[in-house]
Amino acid sequence: MAGDLLVWAPVKKEDNVLFAPLGAGDEPFLAYLNTKNAPKNVFFPHTETLMKFTRTPKGMEFSSEVNKADQSVLFGVRPCDAHSFVLLDKLFDQEKYKDGYYIDKRKNTTVISLACVKPPYASCFCTSVDGEPVSADGADILLTDIGGDYLVEFATEKGEKLAPYFGETKADAAADAKKAEAAARAREAVASTIPAHEIKPILDVNFDNPFWNTIHGKCLACGTCTYVCPTCHCFDISDEVKGSDGIRIRSWDSCMFPLFTKETSGHNPRSSQKERWRQRTMHKFKYYVDMFNAIACVGCGRCVMSCPVNIDIRKIVADISKL
């Protein structure tokens, strides 16, 4: 497949497993639990050129739109991360303002999920946020390890187009039963639960609760939680010029950074880390629900594992549920 199409798959890079394009003949690294970073960068790269411009006698002028989306395959996505694509679609593919950069890549990419028959981490909590460890949600194809063999399920037409790559053997009822068993076992094995659905009405009325003073004390404002998060989508837009040519780029940004909302006047509506943590929590569990009727968290646990000072979203949500 990697010879015909651009294939993104988990590969080992130094100590981390990350999604990267495979060269022909390259093998993906399959002994992974989950990747260090979320796969959102396939559709929403951390730096992406939006357009090009060039110097003319009349000033810098727009020269070309940048829009290239190769036919590609994103292989080995965990179901929690595939669920994040459904959430990001709600934002980038809205009725009024469509984000062509994201949509083109998303449309031209076939997502192949690899079910978590053994949910990998103690910090996994997908089942608390509308996810399942064995689920084709957000994917075009789902692969489930049913003990020796993989059951291949085509969830969309886009997925079916790749059927020739998967051999001829038809799954029988026994395979389906094994998958159902595996799914039930996996569901039981998800290690963490959080009361994510209980806190929306609490957040609705607790914007000013002193509780918000208790999260951010040790936060370094490093932004790692937002960087690794599958659903964080904030970005900055900036220009770069070299000689007489330039590009306008967008790059990931973070609500954890003081400059994110600072205005030219000096005024900053989110003036301390307290307000920024409230924003991050509210955005995931209240604002996104208000806007799109969905929680913007997939329970992958990356922020829990990556935070250098051990701020734990599971504890934050649990604490809020007791307010």
Added chain:
Amino acid sequence: MQNPYIPYPVVVDKIITEVDTKDIKTFRFKFVNPEDEQKYAYMPGQFGELSIFGKGESPIGIASSPTQKGYVEFTVQKAGVVTSALHEMEEGTVMGIRGPLGNSWPLQFLEGKNIVIVGGGFAFTTLRSMINYALHEDNRKRFGNITVIYGARNPGLLLYKDELEAWAKRSDINLNVTVDKGDATWKGREGFVPAVCKDVAPSKENAVALICGPPVMIRFTLPVFFEIGFSKENIITSLEMRMKCGIGKCGRCNVGSKYVCKDGPVFSLAELDKLTPEY
């Protein structure tokens, strides 16, 4: 479909220095491709992203009215990277504008009502758009009385001086211009905007107030209108936040569950009451 991130190319057609301090200028842009004007159909209260390649973009309220054909105007204070670059520009330069973005002054809601417009300082720009729109012969009969209270710190800081003079001569607008402190040649009113509002005391009957200005002006003006009896549904304002994309994706200008760029910038006080006080 139009890519919302790509600006329309425009020529800087005319630059008007508005104030004595020379740090507020009105830029009149003409579209390089005439058909783009149609695509940029806007309403008073909307804004655009002024786009200078190599410098970046800045969200600015549209100061002209859609009834002014052939161009679009923005009044810009020199403040950051983009606006400083803009202030250095000469007529004839090509740059870009994106938009129109955001909602607008609630024109349908205002239809048939008396409109009280209160502006302070540099925040008068989209109110000026509204005034010119409402005063246009095609629209004037759609609205009731129009009362304007506009203040600046001193006479040299008043925007749109020619228009203020022209409006003052009309009988279908009640114009009250004030300065905090006059100078030797100033013959008009002196006093802060809230005091002038109290003095003018616009009736609340079938009336809606559009109020834009610096926070301190807003803080002292609102109680005046509450005292007159204006409801929070009938007091409308426009918010400013740091913005980038302008289309509700980049994530920085939200106030609670609303993006100021997409769901605003115009909100009634009743709507703002339902949002978080984080702006």
